[in-house]
Amino acid sequence: MRTTGHRRVIAAAATTAAATITLIGTPAHAQTPSPTAAPSASADTSELTQLAEGYLQQRADLLTTAGPAVKSAREQVQATRSMSAQVQDEFAALVEKGQRYQEVDGGYTKAEVDVTVTDVTVTGQSATLQLTEHTRLYLPFTPQEIEEGAPEYKELSLPHTLRFVQGPDGAWLLSSDEAGAEGGLTATTQVADVDVEPAADDGGGTPDGRTHSNHPRHRTSSGLRVNPRPTIPARNRHRNPEGVLVAQLVRQQRVNADVGYHSFALQESDDGELPVPFPDDYESGVFLNGFPGRLDFYSGGHTHTATLIVEVWDGPPPEQDTSAWDERGEAEFESTSGEVAVWSGSVGRTETFALGSPGSWQVRAHCVGRAEAAALSEGEGTGHDVERYLVQFWPAKP
Structure with missing residues (x-):
């Protein structure tokens, strides 16, 4: 049972x-x-x-x-x-x-x-x-x-x-x-x-x-913890043997992206003032495409649910082994609320996740499972957790 x-x-x-x-x-x-x-x-x-x-x-x-x-x-x-x-x-x-x-x-x-x-x-x-x-x-x-x-x-x-x-x-x-x-x-x-x-x-x-x-517990609609101060004080930071401060992971969250027509996006949650909201001017075939307050992704599959591991760092995170991923891209992202919404090319806005504070962010994205997602779309038509993304945010330099 x-x-x-x-x-x-x-x-x-x-x-x-x-x-x-x-x-x-x-x-x-x-x-x-x-x-x-x-x-x-x-x-x-x-x-x-x-x-x-x-x-x-x-x-x-x-x-x-x-x-x-x-x-x-x-x-x-x-x-x-x-x-x-x-x-x-x-x-x-x-x-x-x-x-x-x-x-x-x-x-x-x-x-x-x-x-x-x-x-x-x-x-x-x-x-x-x-x-x-x-x-x-x-x-x-x-x-x-x-x-x-x-x-x-x-x-x-x-x-x-x-x-x-x-x-x-x-x-x-x-x-x-x-x-x-x-x-x-x-x-x-x-x-x-x-x-x-x-x-x-x-x-x-x-x-x-x-x-x-x-910060005392706050939650978004998806149950995420929100930390309004993502910066870790230097006294609690780790240095490498050369004395250089090492970037630290502040937050990590798993979210789903409902891919439709190969597309989904991460967009500033408070999107009323965005000059070009999703899916306007979406460009097919571009893995990661940045707009003001918006990041467009092109998926290997037509219709499926991709898994995103979203990470927030206090500095540039360590580079990933590129041989373990199918695609890699970088972009800039501006948030006025400190919260990001996941948008689908077919069903619109779905989940949200927290960056911790508003401001300018650098973004690095990796993806694996693109061929498998494409094959699944051609066969059964849908799938879940076949294509996976690692999306990393860290504060942009002033």
Whole structure:
């Protein structure tokens, strides 16, 4: 049976006691199932969600300065034997990762995890839970420093597919956790290599790859976090061995683009004053074409849904390996609102995402899967997540 829903639960953790709130102890109906009746889908969903959010909360807690010991955190996770070994290794790596953060700039003081459940499938004694993790990791700045512009916290969103199996006593056991790596980056609450050494770079989430948000939660129509101050203070920036400041990722978000007639656009959300709004003067065959407050894209497929990973950086991001992409382009973009809307060539305005502040931006875009999207359009006619884009924004130089 399959159930879908939208459930958000915030679990704050500032102490060891708060970090161990869920995974041990399941509802009585799950521990001693009735021989005559199976648990309801809603009961399974509630229990699985509690297990998942507790597990993810502990991962985040281990990064903080007041996080629990690995052994204590591990004992709270009800998991299969093989998953228990993986959890043990990853928890130890997260502790080391948190210690590196602390050595660089004081680390994280507390963690808050908020989950959005999108789908639950229960089949016999196995279950699959799909959700998005929303985590805030708070930085050690004083209220006065925050008022003056220092970031209060880092915020990330990460999709997960968690699988569970039922043990002999009917309790659900975590058997796997597949986390997304949007844009090829490893989220702070994840590890790329569980054998990482304290001084090594595990490929993501290290002090030179932190993302920050410094404003109480605001959301656009698509649920995005809005940070009105995307610039990270220099005292919290990382330098390379030559002493040069390294650009940092401020925000990352996944959005969909409904391609119609090979076209879609990213356009200033407050578009009433744009001299040439989409799709006026659209030029077919040009991968990336810039207009004032507007970026036009030409897709390889006629009609489909492309995936966009949108990133906001505080400076020019590192160059991508061009061999991994089909197309690359750069343009300039002017925003008066700090919010960007996605426009389709067939259905008009759809989603929005946040840049964090108005102003002039440089944009670099990459695309892969163009041939596959073209072939799909010629065959079935539609598709989803076949063609993928990485679109990176950073402030233009004055």
